[in-house]
Amino acid sequence: MESRDQSNLQLKKASSCYSSIIEKKQTFSPSVIVIGGGFGGIAAARALHDASFQVVLLESRDRLGGRVCTDYSFGFPVDMGASWLHGVCEENPLAPLIGKLGLPLYRTSGDNSVLYDHDLESYALYDIDGKKVPQELVTKIGDVFESILKETDKVRQELSEDISILEAITIVLERRPDLRAEGLSHKVLQWYICRMEGWFASDADTISLKYWDQEELLSGGHGLMVRGYCPVINTLAKGLDIRLGHRVTKIMQRHNGVKVTVEDGRTFVADAAVVAVPLGVLKAKRITFEPRLPEWKETAIADLGVGTENKIALHFDKVFWPNVEFLGVVASSSYGCSYFLNLHKATGHPVLVYMPAGRLALDMEKMSDEAAANVAYMQLKTILPDACEPIQYLVSHWGTDINSLGSYSFDTGKQLAKSIPELCMVPSQLA
Numbered sequence: 001m002e003s004r005d006q007s008n009l010q011l012k013k014a015s016s017c018y019s020s021i022i023e024k025k026q027t028f029s030p031s032v033i034v035i036g037g038g039f040g041g042i043a044a045a046r047a048l049h050d051a052s053f054q055v056v057l058l059e060s061r062d063r064l065g066g067r068v069c070t071d072y073s074f075g076f077p078v079d080m081g082a083s084w085l086h087g088v089c090e091e092n093p094l095a096p097l098i099g100k101l102g103l104p105l106y107r108t109s110g111d112n113s114v115l116y117d118h119d120l121e122s123y124a125l126y127d128i129d130g131k132k133v134p135q136e137l138v139t140k141i142g143d144v145f146e147s148i149l150k151e152t153d154k155v156r157q158e159l160s161e162d163i164s165i166l167e168a169i170t171i172v173l174e175r176r177p178d179l180r181a182e183g184l185s186h187k188v189l190q191w192y193i194c195r196m197e198g199w200f201a202s203d204a205d206t207i208s209l210k211y212w213d214q215e216e217l218l219s220g221g222h223g224l225m226v227r228g229y230c231p232v233i234n235t236l237a238k239g240l241d242i243r244l245g246h247r248v249t250k251i252m253q254r255h256n257g258v259k260v261t262v263e264d265g266r267t268f269v270a271d272a273a274v275v276a277v278p279l280g281v282l283k284a285k286r287i288t289f290e291p292r293l294p295e296w297k298e299t300a301i302a303d304l305g306v307g308t309e310n311k312i313a314l315h316f317d318k319v320f321w322p323n324v325e326f327l328g329v330v331a332s333s334s335y336g337c338s339y340f341l342n343l344h345k346a347t348g349h350p351v352l353v354y355m356p357a358g359r360l361a362l363d364m365e366k367m368s369d370e371a372a373a374n375v376a377y378m379q380l381k382t383i384l385p386d387a388c389e390p391i392q393y394l395v396s397h398w399g400t401d402i403n404s405l406g407s408y409s410f411d412t413g414k415q416l417a418k419s420i421p422e423l424c425m426v427p428s429q430l431a
């Protein structure tokens with residue numbers, strides 16, 4: 001029989017062993033590797049870190065933010081990627097943070113419309129001969145465009161297969177001669193299509209009729225980040241373990257977690273990984289998944305489109321343009337139309353931002369920065385002949401940058417995705 005002391009000792013040993021297991025259990029926190037340091041990845045890493053997970057964030061670039069990129073080389077902030085908060089409302093998770101940081105928003109639109117807000121104050125359109133388009137015509141054609149888009153819904157109801165929004169517009173115009181526009185009116189209509197292409201970052205012949213309006217927008221309208229998005233990124237990233245210059249090439253799922261390999265061969269292991277790289281990078285298969293992703297994920301990646309929108313910011317030493325939010329150039333095709341965002345109205349700095357989208361954006365990415373800035377300046381000269389030369393410029397390359405391979409996604413639809421290989425294949429051809 002064991003003595004009382006002995007049994008007490010054993011009990012002590014057992015309980016100390018038990019308590020150390022509990023302690024271990026209490027301090028044990030699962031580990032996660034977050035891949036991609038844009039808003040998605042940083043927000044995920046922040047939430048996991050705050051919930052006591054062990055988090056490492058791997059980012060391929062030597063900067064954080066991804067498609068949020070505030071440039072300070074003009075001496076003040078200019079967002080070359082995202083710049084609007086779409087949906088200025090409580091449900092938008094960014095809104096309270098922006099408010100807490102005291103960052104001002106410039107409201108470009110109070111309502112939720114994105115395609116046909118033709119508020120008289122907000123933009124001035126010009127023909128390529130420099131003549132200003134009368135505002136009544138801009139408003140009238142805005143209403144016509146809205147009616148045409150409503151009519152495309154009837155076409156959608158009739159068809160079982162998907163077609164592009166451009167084909168649907170053509171069908172509507174064949175059926176409804178009263179909605180057809182000639183001469184200057186036709187050019188203004190093309191400008192509205194150009195604006196729509198900007199929203200989707202792709203041409204109207206690639207946008208799905210079936211899905212183009214299925215997006216759910218938050219309420220509250222749209223607000224421009226006057227001081228840029230960078231402070232929001234920096235606040236979210238504070239205190240996180242972030243490794244810049246770490247381009248992930250392989251993600252391997254193992255029986256007890258994941259193994260992530262970066263370009264130089266180094267590996268990281270954790271219980272789980274969060275993949276927050278852009279859709280363009282996934283479409284181009286720049287990361288190998290082992291085992292491969294489930295079929296439904298691969299299909300979703302293949303069927304969504306990625307479009308390109310770029311920004312060419314022109315910095316002038318003085319303001320010579322009217323005090324409107326957008327200056328637009330109308331032309332006989334949407335490809336020939338263009339627009340400039342007037343940052344002076346929102347921020348007080350003498351900057352115009354030319355924003356090409358779709359094929360025009362991709363074509364302009366083939367040019368040197370100087371040539372692209374010159375194209376933008378020449379567009380400005382055609383509508384404002386007294387325009388002076390910019391003192392500085394900035395040019396983005398979201399379509400060809402291997403860290404993004406596109407600007408943002410749009411609904412191209414299954415059938416259209418197959419019929420537009422040049423847009424879907426661009427990223428992998430560049431790889």
Ligand SMILES: Cc1cc2nc3c(=O)[nH]c(=O)nc-3n(C[C@H](O)[C@H](O)[C@H](O)COP(=O)(O)OP(=O)(O)OC[C@H]3O[C@@H](n4cnc5c(N)ncnc54)[C@H](O)[C@@H]3O)c2cc1C
Pocket residue numbers: 035036037038039040041058059060061064065066067068080081082083084085086246247248249276277278281286287309310311396398402403404406407408
């Ligand atoms: C010109 C432009 C204008 C826009 N305007 C607006 C706007 O006004 N409002 C708005 O809400 N949205 C706008 N957007 C869209 C918005 O920027 C994006 O939806 C958003 O920033 C995407 O965040 P993300 O974290 O998903 O991707 P990203 O910000 O692209 O982040 C992904 C990160 O992954 C990194 N990465 C890529 N490959 C690898 C790899 N192999 N290994 C490790 N890291 C990798 C990238 O470098 C990047 O940092 C705009 C985008 C562009 C390009």
